[in-house]
Amino acid sequence: MKKCPICLDKFSIMLSCTNGNGGQLINCKMCGEFIVTEDAWDYCLDPLNGAGHKLSEICRIRLAHKLRTSQPTEGELPVSVTRKIVNEFIESGCPGPTPAEQAKNIIQFVGDKINQTGDKLKALPENFFTLIGAPNPWIAGELVIELYNRGILSGIERKAMGIPPSLLSINLTLNGWEEYQEVKRGDFSGNYGFIAMKFGDDVLDKLVKDVIKPSIYEKIGYNLLDMRDVAQAGIIDNIMRAQIRDSAFILVDLTHDNSGAYWEAGYAEGLGKPVVYICEANKFDNVKTHFDTNHCTTVLWSSGPPEIFIAELIATIRRSLNLFD
Numbered sequence: 001m002k003k004c005p006i007c008l009d010k011f012s013i014m015l016s017c018t019n020g021n022g023g024q025l026i027n028c029k030m031c032g033e034f035i036v037t038e039d040a041w042d043y044c045l046d047p048l049n050g051a052g053h054k055l056s057e058i059c060r061i062r063l064a065h066k067l068r069t070s071q072p073t074e075g076e077l078p079v080s081v082t083r084k085i086v087n088e089f090i091e092s093g094c095p096g097p098t099p100a101e102q103a104k105n106i107i108q109f110v111g112d113k114i115n116q117t118g119d120k121l122k123a124l125p126e127n128f129f130t131l132i133g134a135p136n137p138w139i140a141g142e143l144v145i146e147l148y149n150r151g152i153l154s155g156i157e158r159k160a161m162g163i164p165p166s167l168l169s170i171n172l173t174l175n176g177w178e179e180y181q182e183v184k185r186g187d188f189s190g191n192y193g194f195i196a197m198k199f200g201d202d203v204l205d206k207l208v209k210d211v212i213k214p215s216i217y218e219k220i221g222y223n224l225l226d227m228r229d230v231a232q233a234g235i236i237d238n239i240m241r242a243q244i245r246d247s248a249f250i251l252v253d254l255t256h257d258n259s260g261a262y263w264e265a266g267y268a269e270g271l272g273k274p275v276v277y278i279c280e281a282n283k284f285d286n287v288k289t290h291f292d293t294n295h296c297t298t299v300l301w302s303s304g305p306p307e308i309f310i311a312e313l314i315a316t317i318r319r320s321l322n323l324f325d
Contacts, residue, residue, distance in 0.1 A: 004028040005036055005045040006081070007064040007130070023080060030130045031064040032071045032078075039083040055090070058135050062096035063089055065133040070239060088229075095223055097133035098191055101246070103143050104183050105132035107152065111172055111180035120155075121170040141165040152176040185271070192223040193317070194243050196264035197253040199228065203303055204253060204280075211306045212251075212313070219314045220323060222248060244268050249320055254289040254298070255280040262290065274320035278313065 003009065007030045023037040036045065045055070055063075063086070072078050089095075097105060109131060113121055125131070129140035141164035147153045148167060152175055155167030172180055193216065197204060213224045225247075227240060244250060250268040252261050254277055268275050277293060281300040289298065299316055301309045317323075 004031055005041060006031045006034075006067065007060050025078065028064075030127045031067045034067050034078045035080040037080055037082045040081050040086055043083045043087075045081075045086065055086075056094070058096075059090065059094035061130065061135055062094045062133065064130045065096060068127065068130045069133075092223075092229075095192075096135075099139075099143065101191075102132045102134050102140070103147060104246075106140075106143060106147060107172070107176060107180050108183045110153065110170055111177065111183075114171065123158075123168055124166055124170070137164040147176075152179060191221075192225050192247055193249045193251055194247040194264075194268075195224055195226045195251040195253070196258075196261040197226065198256040198258040198261065199226075201256065204255065207301060207306070211310065215310045215314065216317065220317060220321075222317075224251065240264065241267065244273065245271060247273065249274040249276060249317060251276050251278060251317075253278050254293060255283050257290070262293075265293070274317075276313070276316050276320055 004026060007028065009028060009030050023035040025033070025035050027033050066089075067079065067081070070079055109128075110121060124140075124144070129135070129137045132140060132143075134140035134143065144153065144167055145157070145165050148155060148157070151173055153167060153170060154173050154176075155170040158166045158168050195208065195212070197208065199205065208224075208226070216222055216224050225243060227243075244264060244267055247268075250265065250273050252265040252268075252275060254261065265275050265277070275296075277289075277296050277298040278301055279289060279298050281302045283289075284298060284300055297316060299309060299313045
């Protein structure tokens with residue numbers, strides 16, 4: 001038994017992987033099942049060398065939440081935690097769910113479990129705080145009690161010295177079930193946007209990374225995520241649906257007529273999410289986009305100076321979200 005390199009709790013090394021990265025397959029009660037590559041350990045996670053000592057406790061817990069909520073289904077390989085993934089996570093500020101999103105995750109967790117079993121939850125699991133994205137068991141417990149006091153959860157309060165507050169025999173009230181349905185429909189929006197696009201275009205990738213993402217965060221305070229920001233484990237379609245469902249808005253690049261981007265736009269439109277379209281200017285002027293979208297407001301970008309594009313994009317997102325100075 002050793003310590004998990006992510007949450008520093010105990011884990012069992014199940015086997016040595018032969019994926020060319022010298023990785024270890026880890027099964028952690030907090031983080032779930034994942035592979036740590038040799039380069040990730042040497043340069044990012046070793047607490048005595050590399051960047052490992054820079055991983056704060058909250059950063060580790062948020063990374064654990066990211067892994068726990070992206071678990072593989074039967075027959076799929078676990079996510080590989082690489083040096084690049086960890087470094088990008090640190091550079092992005094170790095993002096995690098806000099307290100409001102954590103409360104939403106509690107409601108969804110309880111509702112899903114009751115729907116699966118047809119019975120109340122006897123108690124919350126030990127790894128509950130990583131499942132909902134809370135920093136520690138105490139804050140998770142306080143959120144549970146807050147939902148209980150607000151009439152969202154029902155149960156029996158568990159109070160004891162030295163252990164986090166919690167509930168036993170847990171159910172959702174009628175108000176709780178109504179909020180659960182809102183969560184499942186995507187009526188609650190997180191503090192981020194989601195971008196659907198084709199990956200691998202050097203110009204577009206650079207524009208998104210160096211211009212669009214930082215500009216949206218600077219101007220309106222929203223992170224912008226794409227599928228590369230999400231741990232690639234589990235059923236990718238389900239992960240993508242969850243990201244779109246919980247986002248505040250969707251940005252869709254139509255430059256390459258990417259069928260996935262069109263599908264994601266349609267899914268978001270069906271949920272009633274604000275959808276903002278962008279496209280490379282020459283493509284839009286000469287070829288147009290699909291007739292179902294070419295009449296929609298589309299903000300055009302080019303390889304030139306981005307100031308005009310960004311100003312129009314931010315203004316469009318502000319209008320879509322009813323944000324006004």
